[in-house]
Amino acid sequence: MTSFSDLTTLRVGGPIGNLVDATTRDELVATTLAFWGEPTDWLVLGGGSNLVVADAGFGGNVVRVANRGIDRATDGVPRIRIEAGETWDAVVAFAVTEGLAGIEALSGIPGTSGAGPIQNIGAYGQQLSDTLVGIDLLDFDSGEVVTLAPDELGLGYRTSALKRGRLGVVLSLELELHDGGGLSDPVAYAQLASALGVELGARVPLADARNAVLALRASKGMVWDPADPDSISAGSFFTNPIVSEGFARALPADAPRYPTEPEAAPQVLPLGAEITVPEGPASGEYLVKLSAAWLIEHSGIQRGFALPGSGAAISAKHTLAIVNRGGATAADVAQLAGYVQTRVLSEFGVRLQPEPVLIGVDL
Numbered sequence: 001m002t003s004f005s006d007l008t009t010l011r012v013g014g015p016i017g018n019l020v021d022a023t024t025r026d027e028l029v030a031t032t033l034a035f036w037g038e039p040t041d042w043l044v045l046g047g048g049s050n051l052v053v054a055d056a057g058f059g060g061n062v063v064r065v066a067n068r069g070i071d072r073a074t075d076g077v078p079r080i081r082i083e084a085g086e087t088w089d090a091v092v093a094f095a096v097t098e099g100l101a102g103i104e105a106l107s108g109i110p111g112t113s114g115a116g117p118i119q120n121i122g123a124y125g126q127q128l129s130d131t132l133v134g135i136d137l138l139d140f141d142s143g144e145v146v147t148l149a150p151d152e153l154g155l156g157y158r159t160s161a162l163k164r165g166r167l168g169v170v171l172s173l174e175l176e177l178h179d180g181g182g183l184s185d186p187v188a189y190a191q192l193a194s195a196l197g198v199e200l201g202a203r204v205p206l207a208d209a210r211n212a213v214l215a216l217r218a219s220k221g222m223v224w225d226p227a228d229p230d231s232i233s234a235g236s237f238f239t240n241p242i243v244s245e246g247f248a249r250a251l252p253a254d255a256p257r258y259p260t261e262p263e264a265a266p267q268v269l270p271l272g273a274e275i276t277v278p279e280g281p282a283s284g285e286y287l288v289k290l291s292a293a294w295l296i297e298h299s300g301i302q303r304g305f306a307l308p309g310s311g312a313a314i315s316a317k318h319t320l321a322i323v324n325r326g327g328a329t330a331a332d333v334a335q336l337a338g339y340v341q342t343r344v345l346s347e348f349g350v351r352l353q354p355e356p357v358l359i360g361v362d363l
Helices: 025-036 088-097 115-119 190-196 206-219 245-249 292-297 330-348
Strands: 016-022 042-045 051-053 058-065 070-072 079-083 132-139 145-148 168-176 233-236 242-244 257-259 287-290 312-314 321-324 357-359
Touching: 016 025, 025 042, 025 058, 025 132, 025 168, 051 330, 058 168, 070 088, 079 088, 088 206, 115 168, 190 206, 242 245, 245 287, 287 292, 292 330, 312 330, 321 330
Parallel strands: 016 058, 042 058, 051 357
Antiparallel strands: 070 079, 079 168, 132 145, 132 168, 233 321, 242 287, 257 287, 312 321
16 A cells, blocks of 8 residues: 655655546546545645655545646747646746746745645745746635636745635646746845855846756755755745744844845935835734744754654754654654744744644644
């Protein structure tokens, strides 16, 4: 019997009751509708890169999304249509080859494309919502295929309406990119700019941007490679917490803080003009994104840390990843993740939230 440990990048998880591979869009629709017509629990599986399933496994029906394909619009508009089972990094490679900018900083993210809008994947200053035109969704409530625009998906930081409870299966997605003459979008992330040797806001050849991102991810064990033990993970295990500006001020001075709202553009006023103070957000306080990696490290948990007797450990390359050192169980992963949460909560009053989808695993 196939187990989730065979099909996920973290290599943990118990047996699957019934697994069906859907290699075409029609198969995906037909299989899913058939599963929905049964009184058995169902689950959709993509590349398994953002999933942690309990050691007891999942006794229901599992449809693995395996429909593949990338097509570029033929009307001159820089749009691409992607089947949900297409490997995401293949999409980025295709865009770069075609000279289209907008997703080059998302190079190396593992998994299938259909998971992209669910998670609103993002990295190094870009996120999928920047270029997403819409998705085709097999809607659970109606049993029909519907097309949803970005504003219907409730996209946010590593979340969407699909992640928050709207049921359905992503069949395909469409992106509108930019034809920038072979150059990237302006580099918007300091670490990437440093790796490229350019200033923030500079544009570089698309291939250079992609290669730099892949190298950065590999240095953190964030490009899945069976030969690299630090990549046997579900990627970043915790999201960067978003807190109020007042709460962020109470943290140590060297704690990284990133505003969630863009800074207002400078204004030049004529001499003697009335000066007005810009209004703040409706809530009266701005929100600030913190660095989960910084919080973990400064709570006393270092790279490579493991609980005694556990097969799970913090990556030796990046404190945001929990890795399987060999023989780890889902229980090992959950125990270590819970320990990290407890340490950060005790030290800083912040409860870290897991980024992977957890099936039968409690934190």
